[in-house]
Amino acid sequence: MTGILLPSTQSTQNSSDHSDYSPNHAPNEVFFCPEESYFYSQCLEKMVFSRCSSADRVVEFGSGDGSPVIHSLLRTPFQGIIHGYELNSTACQVAQNRIQQYQLGQQYLVRHQCFFTGWRQHAATYIIANPPYLPAPDNDLYLPALHGGADGSGITCKLLSLGCDHVLSLISAYSNPVDTIEYALDHGYQVADFMISPLKFGYYSSEPKVKNTIKALRSARKAFYSDNIYLLAGVLFQRHHTIRNSTSSTDLSKELLQVITAF
Numbered sequence: 001m002t003g004i005l006l007p008s009t010q011s012t013q014n015s016s017d018h019s020d021y022s023p024n025h026a027p028n029e030v031f032f033c034p035e036e037s038y039f040y041s042q043c044l045e046k047m048v049f050s051r052c053s054s055a056d057r058v059v060e061f062g063s064g065d066g067s068p069v070i071h072s073l074l075r076t077p078f079q080g081i082i083h084g085y086e087l088n089s090t091a092c093q094v095a096q097n098r099i100q101q102y103q104l105g106q107q108y109l110v111r112h113q114c115f116f117t118g119w120r121q122h123a124a125t126y127i128i129a130n131p132p133y134l135p136a137p138d139n140d141l142y143l144p145a146l147h148g149g150a151d152g153s154g155i156t157c158k159l160l161s162l163g164c165d166h167v168l169s170l171i172s173a174y175s176n177p178v179d180t181i182e183y184a185l186d187h188g189y190q191v192a193d194f195m196i197s198p199l200k201f202g203y204y205s206s207e208p209k210v211k212n213t214i215k216a217l218r219s220a221r222k223a224f225y226s227d228n229i230y231l232l233a234g235v236l237f238q239r240h241h242t243i244r245n246s247t248s249s250t251d252l253s254k255e256l257l258q259v260i261t262a263f
Ligand SMILES: C[S@@+](CC[C@H](N)C(=O)[O-])C[C@H]1O[C@@H](n2cnc3c(N)ncnc32)[C@H](O)[C@@H]1O
Pocket: 031, 036, 037, 040, 061, 062, 063, 064, 065, 066, 067, 068, 085, 086, 087, 088, 091, 113, 114, 115, 116, 129, 130, 131, 132, 145, 146
């Protein structure tokens, strides 16, 4: 969770074009990191909305202000419905206003509810998430809802434990990525596809409590970063029993691990 995005390796648009992401609230009130949200929307576009059909049922963990899904829906022909969940009432209100503004109310529905309470009613085939991944001993942070547990991987692993056929999640190189990917493999997933973006440490990840935890994780080989950047991956996990054709039958977990642990 940064402040600045360097160009994504697979960017399809000028990375400085974040016109859909405008700050309406203080970053302590609603998650605001346009570069990260924009990368998430690129991942959705390439790995979810351009590959699934309108019969797929998509549920989103933590919609935030709704801009990533709105941005990618406007750029793809996907006609299916996305059910989003957002704990933060202000963010949820902003998302609902934006959805109305872009006339996407039939396609993108965001509820003010905990994802884990509501998601099962949709018989989802895809979970999508830019989950909280800040590692820290507790959630007394600038934005408590961004706490990802002691090593930052808690919510991601919980999403991977739900048994959904596809999970598209962002995974940070400083939030114990190796154990997270191994957790996914142990739960019957393979890595069907991924995208990587280098990011700079920003407002949320530079909070001293978070930065100190990241440093400690690094000495235990559970966090990977350089002095200047860390890598953020968008990863499409797919369960083995859903793999029918050769294009999606290759497990890219080894390649992903090599890249994400590069620093
Ligand atoms: C990193 S932000 C991502 C927001 C948005 N998807 C984006 O990429 O711009 C994570 C979001 O998850 C929300 N969140 C945290 N725990 C949640 C839960 N249990 N259920 C629903 N939303 C949750 C937070 O309030 C926050 O808005």
